[in-house]
Amino acid sequence: MNRSDVKKLPPIQSLVREELELLEGRLQEILSSDVPLLDHICRYLNEKPGKRIRPTVLFLAARSAGTPDGKLVTAGLAVELVHTATLIHDDIIDDHRVRRGRPTVYARWGADAATLTGDYLYSMAFARLAEAGMYDVMNILARVTHDMSVGELLQLELRRNLDLSEDRYMDMIYRKTASLFSASCESGALLGGEVNGGRSAYSRFGKNVGFAFQIVDDLFDYIASDTLIGKPTASDFTDGRVTLPFITAFRNAPEAARRRVTELFTETFDRERHWDEVVRFVESYGGVDYSLQRAKHFIERAKGHLRDITSSPERDALFTASDYVVERAYAFYR
Amino acid sequence: MNRSDVKKLPPIQSLVREELELLEGRLQEILSSDVPLLDHICRYLNEKPGKRIRPTVLFLAARSAGTPDGKLVTAGLAVELVHTATLIHDDIIDDHRVRRGRPTVYARWGADAATLTGDYLYSMAFARLAEAGMYDVMNILARVTHDMSVGELLQLELRRNLDLSEDRYMDMIYRKTASLFSASCESGALLGGEVNGGRSAYSRFGKNVGFAFQIVDDLFDYIASDTLIGKPTASDFTDGRVTLPFITAFRNAPEAARRRVTELFTETFDRERHWDEVVRFVESYGGVDYSLQRAKHFIERAKGHLRDITSSPERDALFTASDYVVERAYAFYR
Numbered sequence: 050m051n052r053s054d055v056k057k058l059p060p061i062q063s064l065v066r067e068e069l070e071l072l073e074g075r076l077q078e079i080l081s082s083d084v085p086l087l088d089h090i091c092r093y094l095n096e097k098p099g100k101r102i103r104p105t106v107l108f109l110a111a112r113s114a115g116t117p118d119g120k121l122v123t124a125g126l127a128v129e130l131v132h133t134a135t136l137i138h139d140d141i142i143d144d145h146r147v148r149r150g151r152p153t154v155y156a157r158w159g160a161d162a163a164t165l166t167g168d169y170l171y172s173m174a175f176a177r178l179a180e181a182g183m184y185d186v187m188n189i190l191a192r193v194t195h196d197m198s199v200g201e202l203l204q205l206e207l208r209r210n211l212d213l214s215e216d217r218y219m220d221m222i223y224r225k226t227a228s229l230f231s232a233s234c235e236s237g238a239l240l241g242g243e244v245n246g247g248r249s250a251y252s253r254f255g256k257n258v259g260f261a262f263q264i265v266d267d268l269f270d271y272i273a274s275d276t277l278i279g280k281p282t283a284s285d286f287t288d289g290r291v292t293l294p295f296i297t298a299f300r301n302a303p304e305a306a307r308r309r310v311t312e313l314f315t316e317t318f319d320r321e322r323h324w325d326e327v328v329r330f331v332e333s334y335g336g337v338d339y340s341l342q343r344a345k346h347f348i349e350r351a352k353g354h355l356r357d358i359t360s361s362p363e364r365d366a367l368f369t370a371s372d373y374v375v376e377r378a379y380a381f382y383r
Numbered sequence: 384m385n386r387s388d389v390k391k392l393p394p395i396q397s398l399v400r401e402e403l404e405l406l407e408g409r410l411q412e413i414l415s416s417d418v419p420l421l422d423h424i425c426r427y428l429n430e431k432p433g434k435r436i437r438p439t440v441l442f443l444a445a446r447s448a449g450t451p452d453g454k455l456v457t458a459g460l461a462v463e464l465v466h467t468a469t470l471i472h473d474d475i476i477d478d479h480r481v482r483r484g485r486p487t488v489y490a491r492w493g494a495d496a497a498t499l500t501g502d503y504l505y506s507m508a509f510a511r512l513a514e515a516g517m518y519d520v521m522n523i524l525a526r527v528t529h530d531m532s533v534g535e536l537l538q539l540e541l542r543r544n545l546d547l548s549e550d551r552y553m554d555m556i557y558r559k560t561a562s563l564f565s566a567s568c569e570s571g572a573l574l575g576g577e578v579n580g581g582r583s584a585y586s587r588f589g590k591n592v593g594f595a596f597q598i599v600d601d602l603f604d605y606i607a608s609d610t611l612i613g614k615p616t617a618s619d620f621t622d623g624r625v626t627l628p629f630i631t632a633f634r635n636a637p638e639a640a641r642r643r644v645t646e647l648f649t650e651t652f653d654r655e656r657h658w659d660e661v662v663r664f665v666e667s668y669g670g671v672d673y674s675l676q677r678a679k680h681f682i683e684r685a686k687g688h689l690r691d692i693t694s695s696p697e698r699d700a701l702f703t704a705s706d707y708v709v710e711r712a713y714a715f716y717r
Contacts, residue, residue, distance in 0.1 A: 084533060086540040138502060142495040160494050161476040164501075165536045168472060171502070172529035175509060179522040187521060188513035195506035199418060202499045206420040 061366045062101075065108035071122045072104055076129070079173060090154055090166050094133065097149050103128045103233045106258070106370065110237030110251045113355075113363040115244030117237075123181045124236045127174040131194055132229060134170035135201075137163050142201060143288055186236045193232040200224025209289040211311060215296055219260070226266075227259030234258075246358040257351035258371045261344040265378045267292035268340045271331050272378075283324050286314070293343065294336035301334040344375045395700045396435075399442035405456045406438055406463065413460070413507060424488055424500050428467065431483050437462045437567045440592070440704065444571030444585045447689075447697040449578030451571075457515045458570045461508040465528055466563060468504035469535075471497050476535060477622055520570045527566040534558025543623040545645060549630055553594070560600075561593030568592075580692040591685035592705045595678040599712045601626035602674045605665050606712075617658050620648070627677065628670035635668040678709045 062069055076098075080091035104125030111117035111124075137154050139145070141163050146156035155163040171194065178187045203221050207213055234255030238248040270285040271294050285292050299307060310330050313323050331337060348371050358364055396403055410432075414425035438459030445451035445458075471488050473479070475497050480490035489497040505528065512521045537555050541547055568589030572582040604619040605628050619626050633641060644664050647657050665671060682705050692698055 082533070084537050084540055087533070087536050138498055141498055160498075161539060162536070164472050164475055164494075164498055165532055165539065167498075168501075168505070168532040169529070169536065171505065172525060172532050175521070175525035176529045179518075179525040182518075184513070184516075184518040184521070187509070187518070187525075191506060191509035191513040191521075195503070195510045198499055198502040198506050199416070199421070202421045202496070202503065203418050205495060205499065206418055 061109070061370050062105050064362055064366050065105060065112065068108045068122055068125060069101060069105065072101065072125050072129070073098075075122060075126050079126070079130075079177075086158075086162065087166065087169065090158060090162065093154070093157070097151065099129075099133070099149075101125075101129060103132050103229060106230065106255065106367065107233040107237040109363045109367050109370070110234040110255070111241035113358065113361055113367060114238040114241030114246050114248075114251060116242060117240045120181055120183055121237075121240050123177055123183060124186050124240055127178050127183075127186065127190060128229065128233050128236070130170045130174035130177075131190060131197075134167040134174070135197055135229075137170070138167040139201065142205060143284075143290075145284070185239055189232045189236055189239075193228045196224045196228040200226075200228070204290065207291065209314070210291060211299060211314065213291040213296055215293065215300075218291070218293055218296055222260060222263040222267075223256070226263040227256045230259030230262065231256035245361070245364075246355065250354045250358065253354040254351045254367065254371075257347045257354070258374060261347040261351070261371070261374045264293050264340050264344045264347070265374055268294055268337065268344075268378055270294075271328055272337060283320050283327075286324075286327055287318050287320060289314070289316070293340045294331045296336075297339040298331045298334035298336035301336075302330065306330060306334065341375070341378060344378065348372060348375050395443070395704050396439050398696055398700050399439060399446065402442045402456055402459060403435060403439065406435065406459050407432075409456060409460050410463070413464075413511075420492075420496065421500065421503065424492060424496065427488070427491070431485065433463075433467070433483075435459075435463060437466055437563060440564065440589065440701065441567040441571040443697045443701050443704070444568040444589070445575035447692065447695055447701060448572040448575030448580050448582075448585060450576060451574045454515055454517055455571075455574050457511055457517060458520050458574055461512050461517075461520065461524060462563065462567050462570070464504045464508035464511075465524060465531075468501040468508070469531055469563075471504070472501040473535065475501075476539060477618070477624075479618070519573055523566045523570055523573075527562045530558045530562040534560075534562070538624065541625065543648070544625060545633060545648065547625040547630055549627065549634075552625070552627055552630055556594060556597040556601075557590070560597040561590045564593030564596065565590035579695070579698075580689065584688045584692065587688040588685045588701065588705075591681045591688070592708060595681040595685070595705070595708045598627050598674050598678045598681070599708055602628055602671065602678075602712055605629075605662055606671060617654050617661075620658075620661055621652050621654060623648070623650070628665045628674045630670075631673040632665045632668035632670035635670075636664065640664060640668070675709070675712060678712065682706065682709050 077095060080095050082088045082091060107125050107128055108121060111121050136148065140148060140153040140155040141160050145153055147153065154166055174190065175187060178190065200221055204225065207217065207221065231252045232255070235248045235252035238246060238251035267285060270282050270292065273282055286295065299310070302310070310327065313327060351371050352368055355364060355367065411429060414429050416422045416425060441459050441462055442455060445455050470482065474482060474487040474489040475494050479487055481487065488500055508524065509521060512524065534555055534557070538559065541551065541555065565586045566589070569582045569586035572580060572585035601619060604616050604626065607616055620629065633644070644661065647661060685705050686702055689698060689701065
């Protein structure tokens with residue numbers, strides 16, 4: 050089971066099964082190449098696909114907002130390609146060697162091939178949108194990929210910065226995660242014709258779900274186990290990434306506890322010996338509770354943006370999906 | 384003096400001085416950021432700008448083809464950003480530590496920051512085009528960035544492949560270099576309104592100039608000196624990249640000479656001891672002469688595509704610029 054394995058997603062996804070099947074077909078077709086190296090990498094990516102969360106949300110938003118046309122699948126494809134490209138580049142940046150329970154492209158083929166594969170997928174997303182004349186979606190996605198690259202650079206810059214404020218953190222996760230959720234929902238609404246709710250309502254819904262999603266993801270680094278999430282926990286702390294659970298505990302802790310954890314927060318952090326102590330620090334100074342509370346808050350805010358829209362199975366599925374973002378955290382945390 | 388320092392470019396560039404000045408202003412403005420790390424890197428890039436060959440060609444093509452409007456500069460900007468992004472990512476792939484006589488972004492800030500800076504510049508190009516509603520140019524550029532990433536992957540794949548055919552080589556340099564020259568000229572023609580000559584004529588002109596440009600660039604690796612081109616020569620051979628001068632000599636050489644150079648062509652190549660021998664091999668078996676001859680051929684073909692177009696200072700400048708692509712090789716090679 051991997052981190053994005055959302056237990057309740059399959060029933061939600063059945064509403065957009067047709068689009069998701071078309072998407073898989075397109076991905077299989079696209080992710081093959083007459084360049085053998087690229088073909089190997091693409092096959093490897095297809096062997097263990099992600100949960101297609103972003104396309105699912107995009108498809109649901111489109112059907113909730115109106116009656117989308119056949120171009121919808123291309124938009125889902127573009128969003129998934131951008132997401133995959135980002136993961137591949139991120140693994141280089143963060144020196145991540147395991148994802149979804151197996152070696153990353155970076156670990157298996159090196160930084161050079163991983164850099165180019167990411168570029169290939171990014172450019173594929175834009176080339177397909179351009180081909181289909183989907184300029185509005187291109188416009189949204191160009192802005193977002195730009196935001197995402199700035200978010201990643203910001204994260205690199207702020208590494209090992211113990212004084213990171215919650216505001217700065219929120220800005221960072223907006224750029225690196227929430228912006229793509231927002232873009233997925235906005236593109237969906239646009240392609241649905243904005244009959245039932247305008248694009249800005251869907252965009253805000255997506256943004257807030259994205260905030261909650263990233264907060265929960267960051268929380269998993271402290272509360273889940275390796276086998277559950279398919280990549281090593283403790284990696285944020287080990288890599289020097291300061292996230293909300295830690296920011297909160299560090300803000301609340303007394304001076305002595307702060308000093309102690311600062312000593313641990315070095316490049317030579319000994320995970321075997323000290324990880325339990327760090328987790329205790331984060332838990333006892335409210336890092337876990339506060340993160341859960343904020344995630345719930347953002348989900349409520351997200352739903353608020355779509356509350357006035359006529360109920361439909363798809364809108365309700367968006368609500369269920371957003372609830373599950375927080376529920377999966379509770380499911381892990383017992 | 385760096386490899387792209389075209390002696391005759393300044394007089395040619397005076398025809399589009401206004402556009403180039405606007406371009407510099409936009410680059411200065413764009414290449415600054417409130418993320419300090421990114422700002423440092425961008426300032427570093429601006430300190431030693433390239434010769435803006437691709438925007439120059441784009442501007443000239445636009446003026447030669449008709450009367451471009453104010454959006455022209457945005458297209459030049461996008462082309463230059465894509466080019467810069469590619470160079471930054473290439474330096475990671477090829478482990479290049481020196482460019483334009485100083486450390487590369489990769490050497491100075493590491494592969495992580497270089498990957499993200501490339502992504503930042505790529506996405507900036509598309510974001511600016513989208514903002515300006517320049518969807519035709521976006522379309523052209525999306526296809527090209529995709530081609531370029533495949534070309535780079537192909538190059539990675541074909542590294543150390545001594546049997547590389549000339550056809551395969553041409554395919555590779557089309558994707559990695561000629562496609563962007565072609566796109567620059569095509570975009571220019573499009574923005575000029577295609578009054579004097581259609582986009583496909585300009586596109587073919589650009590493609591053939593691009594072929595010649597890359598062949599000469601590859602030749603420099605064998606015939607120029609480090610100080611002349613601002614980065615170490617012998618780097619293609621040392622890195623295992625097989626290019627036209629070598630392909631030709633290897634095709635022509637007798638068995639014993641082929642065997643000898645195959646022995647040298649390893650990851651542990653000793654440049655100090657054996658480089659002169661490799662250069663002699665390439666020269667004596669016709670690698671230099673044939674490459675020059677092919678470069679001249681492509682320039683003639685390029686000019687052929689614009690020959691029927693009404694002469695103008697801009698069209699003539701495109702001819703002069705294309706001639707110089709080959710002349711600079713003769714200038715180095717005495």
